[in-house]
Amino acid sequence: MxxxxxxxxxxxxxxxxxxxxxxxxxxxxxxxxxxxxxxxxxxxxxxxxxxxxxxxxxxxxxxxxxxxxxxxxxxxxxxxxxxxxxxxxxxxxxxxxxxxxxxxxxxxxxxxxxxxxxxxxxxxxxxxxxxxxxxxxxxxxxxxxxxxxxxxxxxxxxxxxxxxxxxxxxxxxxxxxxxxxxxxxxxxxxxxxxxxxxxxxxxxxxxxxxxxxxxxxxxxxxxxxxxxxxxxQERAEHADTPANDPECPSPLAVDTPDARTIDDLTALFGCPADRFIKTLIYLADGKPVAALVPGDRDLNENKFKRLLNAKQLVMADDTTIEKVTGAPTGFSGPVGLTIPIYADRTLHGATDRTTGANKADTHLTHVSLERDASVTAFEDLVIVGSGDACPRCGKPMQIxxxxxxxxxxxxxxxxxxxxxxxxxxxxxxxxxxxxxxxxxxxxxxxxxxxEQSHDADGIIWPISVAPYAVSLLLLDPKDPAVCAVVDDLEQTLAARGLDVLVDDREERPGVKFKDADLIGSPIRVVVGAKGLAKGGVEIKLRTSKEVTLVPVEQAADAIAAQATALTEALCP
RNA sequence: CGGAGCGUAGCGCAGCCUGGUAGCGCGUUUGGUUCGGGACCAAAAGGUCGAGGGUUCAACUCCCUCCGCUCCGACCA
Missing domain, CATH: 3.30.930.10 (Bira Bifunctional Protein; Domain 2)
Known part of the structure; x- marks a missing residue:
């Protein structure tokens, strides 16, 4: 072409x-x-x-x-x-x-x-x-x-x-x-x-x-x-890594007016988010359930839904929350809840945490989860992130x-x-x-x-999906000798089944080089008066800086050999 | 659907605040000089300023409505 x-x-x-x-x-x-x-x-x-x-x-x-x-x-x-x-x-x-x-x-x-x-x-x-x-x-x-x-x-x-x-x-x-x-x-x-x-x-x-x-x-x-x-990440699991918290005194109710979010609580108590337990009330096919996750983690609703084997899982509305917990949204906690409670694995053995008190403007400190609440099960509930333990080998994972x-x-x-x-x-x-x-x-x-194969100059096509395997740059379109070499090469390469794009435009060489890099054919062949005078045509791979000068009569073989090598490198 | 921004020549943008009839760069066309990594000079073509309505002597500019596009969020094989 x-x-x-x-x-x-x-x-x-x-x-x-x-x-x-x-x-x-x-x-x-x-x-x-x-x-x-x-x-x-x-x-x-x-x-x-x-x-x-x-x-x-x-x-x-x-x-x-x-x-x-x-x-x-x-x-x-x-x-x-x-x-x-x-x-x-x-x-x-x-x-x-x-x-x-x-x-x-x-x-x-x-x-x-x-x-x-x-x-x-x-x-x-x-x-x-x-x-x-x-x-x-x-x-x-x-x-x-x-x-x-x-x-x-x-x-x-x-x-x-x-x-x-x-x-x-x-x-x-x-x-x-x-x-x-x-x-x-x-x-x-x-x-x-x-x-x-x-x-x-x-x-x-x-x-x-x-x-x-x-x-x-x-x-x-x-x-x-x-x-x-x-x-x-939608499905990723993490290993059971029980918390290793020390014993703590009995729960203590603390006044926390208007502190409804984890951010509010970290500011109020001056301790990190993971010391709190987030209590989320959901409706699973219409029935209320509670999910407990550390304050710095997010619940993975997909996993929760799968665990409950529910058709529909939605966050409970404020009215339901008030009915179930006896407190407005933002003050829910596991202690005293009668609905099923599922806690994330990382809360296994969690003590001395702070949770909602199921009472307006109040939180409980010194909560020892298993001592003070009746948790139905400890399961894998959170959205897994960097550093969490691998479910297979226990080593930290990356995102x-x-x-x-x-x-x-x-x-x-x-x-x-x-x-x-x-x-x-x-x-x-x-x-x-x-x-x-x-x-x-x-x-x-x-x-x-x-997205995976490019550089600052443009696309770098693998030969298997390149629109053209070869960009053939005709640098001197007015020079009959150069044109003759290009015509011949184009035909020979086409006969060998290679897709060749001949840049025959009346453009300066620089433009052609830039465009060749941009459209990214894996093999670039330059034919110009200067190159011919030096002894041949220049072959360069898009992935390399190296230019090889090849005599005209050997050019087609050399190009075809490169194409074959590139293709074979991709074949499983 | 919520939040933000943008719509002006083929492409990328300025002009709008402070109303006076549209400009820059790239690209395109012509001529010339150039010619191995996006040249230069000169000339030229190309715009219902997203659409409709309003205010005004006068609207790209101000106001209203709508449409489109982009980003963030919610959502999604």
Missing amino acids: RWSRLLLATLRDDPQEAEIVSHKLMVRAGLIRKLSGGLYTFMPLGLRALHKVSNIVREEMDRAGAQEILMPALQPAELWERSGRLATMGPGMFRLKDRAERLMTLGPTHEEVVTDLLAGEVSSYRQLPCTVYQIQTKFRDEIRPRFGLMRAKEFIMKDAYSFDTSLEAADASYQAMFDAYVRIFQRCGLDARPVEADTGDIGGKWSHEFMVLADSGEDGIIDCPACGYAAN KRGIEVGHVFKLGTKYTESFDATYLNDKGQSELMVMGCYGIGVTRTLQAVV
């Missing part, structure tokens, strides 16, 4: 719309253009890179035995009523009505459609296992789209769904997808790592997210350097940021029950299929590559 014919304009300035480096670079390098918030057009260069990612995904899905299908993005809302997700995912879905006033949705994901499909197609155990996938545009009415392709209203996702005859067989399908994901991200040149994850609204029992470490990531990842345990590029779930029979997706086993009995689902944010993955 000749740059002079490409619809490609690079920008010198960072776009005002962009916040993170990958977004800035993708706009500056002419890969994407914004239509409106969370909606982007892929320009020729960006689309080429996107196709490369899609093809890697497709190859690895096929290799793992999954079959490609394509389901409609437009779906009847009725399907979502059957699974109950019209309510739970409700506001996040785009809805519209057809002319018959039938409620439709633009699919944010396809569990419903695919389960309904397979329920009809599969009738015998002989047809199982079966994994299908698609690469398709998804729609989510994001509350706040941001970071370009990272969180968009419309995005491309690869979603796969496995159907099996048993939990064990489903585990094998899950593992096959997990392994395919490892390969996919490796081939994209991404440093992505699997972490244990929460299942969210999709439901199900177990899941892993594939995270690309990046400071701009929207998710917190808890990581244990000692043993390798890694989990999304990092990550971009979620893939997510694999074991769903069990959650959806097959809703859609009555059964098959006949070898004894002629009807059984529910066991499902798994597996997503990769294709557009997000592309941006994650840029």
Whole structure:
């Protein structure tokens, strides 16, 4: 391809719309253009890179035995009523009505459609296992789209769904997808790592997210350097590390007018936040329960909900709190409470703490939790942070940021029950299929590559996803001898299957060098009168400062050899 | 949805407080000088100043309403 014919304009300035480096670079390098918030057009260069990612995904899905299908993005809302997700995912879905006033949705994901499909197609155990996938545009009415392709209203996702005859067989399908994901991200040149994850609204029992470490990531990842345990902060656990507090005298009521928050109390008592116990009153499916966490910690509502096995968990309103504790909000405490009380593990053995007294404007000091209150259970309740003990090995863990590029779930029979997706086993009995689902944010993955691979000058594409493997700079477009070398090289390289972008513009060399760095082709080849006079063309890798001068007749071989080496370095 | 900010040429911005009919840089076009890391000189094209309404002799500027965008928060595969 000749740059002079490409619809490609690079920008010198960072776009005002962009916040993170990958977004800035993708706009500056002419890969994407914004239509409106969370909606982007892929320009020729960006689309080429996107196709490369899609093809890697497709190859690895096929290799793992999954079959490609394509389901409609437009779906009847009725399907979502059957699974109950019209309510739970409700506001996040785009809805519209057809002319018959039938409620439709633009699919944010396809569990419903695919389960309904397979329920009809599969009738015998002989047809199982079966994994299908698609690469398709998804729609989510994001509350706040941001970071370009990272969180968009419309995005491309690869979603796969496995159907099996048993939990064990489903585990094998899950593992096959997990392994395919490892390969996919490796081939994209991404440093992505699997972490244990929460299942969210999709439901199900177990899941892993594939995270690309990046400071701009929207998710917190808890990581244990000692043993390798890694989990999304939403789910991360911590070890039982009982407090080692000394004995203390009996509880003492203290006047604390208007001191409702931990900040108020630390100011009033002049001691650190962890000496207080926060008592949070929740309604779990309508029934009041209390959660106790150290004053400097936050409750992880996901974990609490899972522990209680509750469908719905909300913070109690002021009226309920007053009814349950006998005191206004801000003065709740465990002592004397009759509702179930769950305390975080770190409060095991906690003594001499300060808590609300369940009486207006009053707190209790010298509270020894197990002596003075009846705690139902000590469990893992807090949002885990840096320094907490690893649940596997007990060593301190770290917190990092990550971009979620893939997510694999074991769903069990959650959806097959809703859609009555059964098959006949070898004894002629009807059984529910066991499902798994597996997503990769294709557009997000592309941006994650840029986020992880760039420098001050621009993008550094791994060759596997580069729009063009080679940027061929024609420095003297008016010099017939130079042009002849470029024409020849372009053809030879194309014949060897390499994507070449020839910068044939009437620009000064400096402009071409800058743009070549910006758009980030892994191999840069410079052909100019000066270079030819010195004996050849110059080959340079985007990742290196080193320039190699190669005689014209050996150039194609040398370039192809570099391309092969770069490709092989990415192959698992 | 709550808080904050912004909307002026393709892109990045100034002008607005203190009303007088729009400017800078980049990019684009033409000519010239240049030519190995975003050149210089000269000329030129390009703007319903987000939209609607109001105040005024006069509105980019002041007031009201709406729309869009960005950031923080809540929310989220």
